[in-house]
Amino acid sequence: MSGWRTLAAGLMLALALAAPAHAVQPDEVLADPAQEARARTLSKELRCMVCQNQSIDDSDAPLAKDLRLLVRERIEAGDSDRQVLDYLVARYGEFVLLRPSLHGANLLLWGGPFLILFGGALALYLRGRRREVVAGPAARLSVEEEAKLRQLMGEKPDDVTKL
Secondary structure, eight states, X not given: OHHHHHHHHHHHHHHHHTSOOOOXXXXXXXXXXXXHHHHHHHHHHBBOTTTSSSBTTTOOSHHHHHHHHHHHHHHHTTOOHHHHHHHHHHHHXXXXXXXXXXXXXXXXXXXXXXXXXHHHHHHHHXXXXXXXXXXXXXXXXXXXXXXXXXXXXXXXXXXXXXX
16 A cells, blocks of 8 residues: 555656746846736746747746846836737737737637538538438339349248238
8 A cells, every 4th residue: 555655646746846847037037026927927928939839937948038038128118018018029920929819810720620620510411411312212112122022032922011
């Protein structure tokens, strides 16, 4: 039983250490805690252009550090959160945002998978309907065809109830 406890404790320790490490260095931290909190919040919304799937708050790349410093400079200059984001989007493009806005070409990116899924479902539905129309209702066998079928199956002509 103690083996399981050791394994569970080791697993919990590994999971605790697997949490993302913040890359913000002590020399980057703003003196005002409210401004620093704003900077950290904004840094979590911005993409590291080197890592591309990581926020600048989590990235150790030199460009991410430059972006974190730029965010802090803009906040110290008195910019609102929206102004900081707009400045960075104007400078680096909308790719710098981890969650791009829903307008223009981004609508196609956000809605594309749903359009493809809907188109596939519509194609399957229309294909199924076309098969129904082509096949038509099942035709009934004539009396002669039923008799021939019974003969092929080895049934007697008076065993009508079996079909």
